[in-house]
Amino acid sequence: xxxxxxxxxxxxxxxxxxxxxxxxxxxxxxxxxxxxxxxxxxxxxxxxxxxxxxxxxxxxxxxxxxxxxxxxxxxxxxxxxxxxxxxxxxxxxxxxxxxxxxxxxxxxxxxxxxxxxxxxxxxxxxxxxxxxxxxxxxxxxxxxxxxxxxxxxxxxxxxxxxxxxxxxxxxxxxxxxxxxxxxxxxxxxxx
Amino acid sequence: xxxxxxxxxxxxxxxxxxxxxxxxxxxxxxxxxxxxxxxxxxxxxxxxxxxxxxxxxxxxxxxxxxxxxxxxxxxxxxxxxxxxxxxxxxxxxxxxxxxxxxxxxxxxxxxxxxxxxxxxxxxxxxxxxxxxxxxxxxxxxxxxxxxxxxxxxxxxxxxxxxxxxxxxxxxxxxxxxxxxxxxxxxxxxxxxxxxxxxxxxxxxxxxxxxxxxxxxxxxxxxxxxxxxxxxxxxxxxxxxxxxxxxxxxxxxxxxxxxxxxxxxxxxxxxxxxxxxxxxxxxxxxxxxxxxxxxxxxxxxxxxxxxxxxxxxxxxxxxxxxxxxxxxxxxxxxxxxxxxxxxxxxxxxxxxxxxxxxxxxxxxxxxxxxxxxxxxxxxxxxxxxxxxxxx
Numbered sequence: 001x002x003x004x005x006x007x008x009x010x011x012x013x014x015x016x017x018x019x020x021x022x023x024x025x026x027x028x029x030x031x032x033x034x035x036x037x038x039x040x041x042x043x044x045x046x047x048x049x050x051x052x053x054x055x056x057x058x059x060x061x062x063x064x065x066x067x068x069x070x071x072x073x074x075x076x077x078x079x080x081x082x083x084x085x086x087x088x089x090x091x092x093x094x095x096x097x098x099x100x101x102x103x104x105x106x107x108x109x110x111x112x113x114x115x116x117x118x119x120x121x122x123x124x125x126x127x128x129x130x131x132x133x134x135x136x137x138x139x140x141x142x143x144x145x146x147x148x149x150x151x152x153x154x155x156x157x158x159x160x161x162x163x164x165x166x167x168x169x170x171x172x173x174x175x176x177x178x179x180x181x182x183x184x185x186x187x188x189x190x191x
Numbered sequence: 192x193x194x195x196x197x198x199x200x201x202x203x204x205x206x207x208x209x210x211x212x213x214x215x216x217x218x219x220x221x222x223x224x225x226x227x228x229x230x231x232x233x234x235x236x237x238x239x240x241x242x243x244x245x246x247x248x249x250x251x252x253x254x255x256x257x258x259x260x261x262x263x264x265x266x267x268x269x270x271x272x273x274x275x276x277x278x279x280x281x282x283x284x285x286x287x288x289x290x291x292x293x294x295x296x297x298x299x300x301x302x303x304x305x306x307x308x309x310x311x312x313x314x315x316x317x318x319x320x321x322x323x324x325x326x327x328x329x330x331x332x333x334x335x336x337x338x339x340x341x342x343x344x345x346x347x348x349x350x351x352x353x354x355x356x357x358x359x360x361x362x363x364x365x366x367x368x369x370x371x372x373x374x375x376x377x378x379x380x381x382x383x384x385x386x387x388x389x390x391x392x393x394x395x396x397x398x399x400x401x402x403x404x405x406x407x408x409x410x411x412x413x414x415x416x417x418x419x420x421x422x423x424x425x426x427x428x429x430x431x432x433x434x435x436x437x438x439x440x441x442x443x444x445x446x447x448x449x450x451x452x453x454x455x456x457x458x459x460x461x462x463x464x465x466x467x468x469x470x471x472x473x474x475x476x477x478x479x480x481x482x483x484x485x486x487x488x489x490x491x492x493x494x495x496x497x498x499x500x501x502x503x504x505x506x507x508x509x510x511x512x513x514x515x516x517x518x519x520x521x522x523x524x525x526x527x528x529x530x531x532x533x534x535x536x537x538x539x540x541x542x543x544x545x546x547x548x549x550x551x552x553x554x555x556x557x558x559x560x561x562x563x564x565x566x567x568x569x570x571x572x573x574x575x576x577x578x579x580x581x
Contacts, residue, residue, distance in 0.1 A: 039284060039288075125285055160303060166297065171217070171281045171338070175215075175281075176214055176215065177325050177326055177327070180211055180326070181194065182327065183194070183204070183245075184246030
């Protein structure tokens with residue numbers, strides 16, 4: 001959706017710089033970086049985040065996170081076609097109220113690794129949460145999977161879920177219009 | 192229930208839809224008693240706002256009686272008479288705490304769309320396209336109000352709907368537009384557009400101490416109403432050069448502040464206005480900003496341009512050099528309605544303000560679709576339509 005992209009045919013389109021196209025491998029690592037400021041203390045945000053059982057409260061289609069041990073958890077995601085995808089992650093670094101780093105356990109169908117940092121925002125404006133993650137999958141599977149279950153690219157899904165985390169922590173609920181009346185059934189743009 | 196639904200460009204229909212229900216714990220449901228059609232609804236009617244979907248319920252100027260509240264609603268109770276602001280705020284984010292409610296972070300489930308277009312999304316709006324959340328609007332028999340404690344103003348039961356309905360949008364919008372002018376004693380404020388927001392801005396500007404208010408429009412009925420509020424009116428069709436006329440009338444200094452209460456569908460006959468019309472028709476531009484251009488040109492050195500008129504996209508040929516050369520200040524944006532509702536209600540109750548003067552048409556819900564057409568086609572005599580919903 002980008003309705004205001006210029007459609008002026010007279011405009012000269014900028015030429016891309018002359019360089020050879022880099023061939024992208026399907027299993028290439030992707031680096032994803034996002035930041036959000038949440039009006040809660042670092043300790044509150046960290047405590048909520050560290051309890052992975054909370055994740056289904058704000059991540060769409062995440063059915064369950066089973067905490068297997070202090071450092072290991074099992075994640076189950078619902079796909080559109082009623083199938084599920086499951087994987088294990090382990091915490092590899094942990095500094096209370098400041099940092100969490102994880103990676104998926106070797107052999108997982110879904111491979112992810114990343115860090116999330118919690119930092120006090122200036123003037124009591126809450127906590128800056130910074131996420132940096134790689135998702136690297138044989139055959140680009142996560143990209144395929146996210147497209148399959150949401151019709152959206154993974155970056156958009158990550159960003160939406162970060163916003164949902166913020167909304168949940170700040171207001172106690174997630175904004176929604178699902179189930180509201182309209183003179184046509186359903187709505188294609190909203191979830 | 193029955194609701195006025197957007198079916199496409201120039202197509203609003205009264206439809207039977209299911210009743211709204213509580214979807215979140217901070218929601219309330221109100222039985223709508225009176226709603227209004229806003230000038231900005233005509234931007235939807237004319238197809239200027241993207242991401243409308245067939246079947247969307249319209250309306251963002253609404254009031255009624257609370258009939259159901261969610262488990263986390265604390266302030267409002269079943270039976271309360273409430274006015275609902277057009278912008279939906281969570282009441283908890285940093286922006287809401289700073290009373291910048293229309294910049295709320297947490298109410299728009301489609302904020303990624305507006306992020307892409309604007310850098311950051313503002314709050315969701317009732318009945319104003321999916322980019323702004325897709326929330327069903329209040330031109331319906333019932334309305335779901337999210338974060339009901341933040342997004343409702345309890346009003347006395349013995350006051351008529353007509354006196355308080357406009358606290359939902361046009362009164363706070365006209366007032367904030369005037370407040371943004373930082374009016375000082377002796378100031379002249381020029382207002383483009385004598386529609387309902389312009390009318391509210393005139394009275395607000397006088398209330399805030401303006402010495403003179405000039406109003407520019409070309410609809411006889413609207414100019415007459417402006418004159419009745421004490422404004423000096425200029426029909427831009429009648430004058431040779433509108434900028435020269437304004438300069439002359441302000442002693443060669445220019446207005447201290449200019450308010451663009453027209454927005455994206457200006458009607459001028461200047462060369463740029465005609466170009467805008469052609470470009471918009473063939474989708475080469477998104478907005479027709481001729482009122483804004485004039486406001487920038489007319490404004491005095493160091494003055495303020497205040498923009499309550501709605502703009503959506505990328506504007507063409509804005510005289511930014513003039514704005515720079517004169518050191519203008521720009522103030523604009525969706526109104527932080529919740530900030531103004533209680534103090535303006537107090538003024539209404541005290542008898543200092545009665546915004547109902549702007550109502551020209553009163554219809555029942557069955558005539559809603561016709562009212563859109565009348566409002567769109569007969570701008571001279573049709574200034575504000577209110578709809579009785581039950």
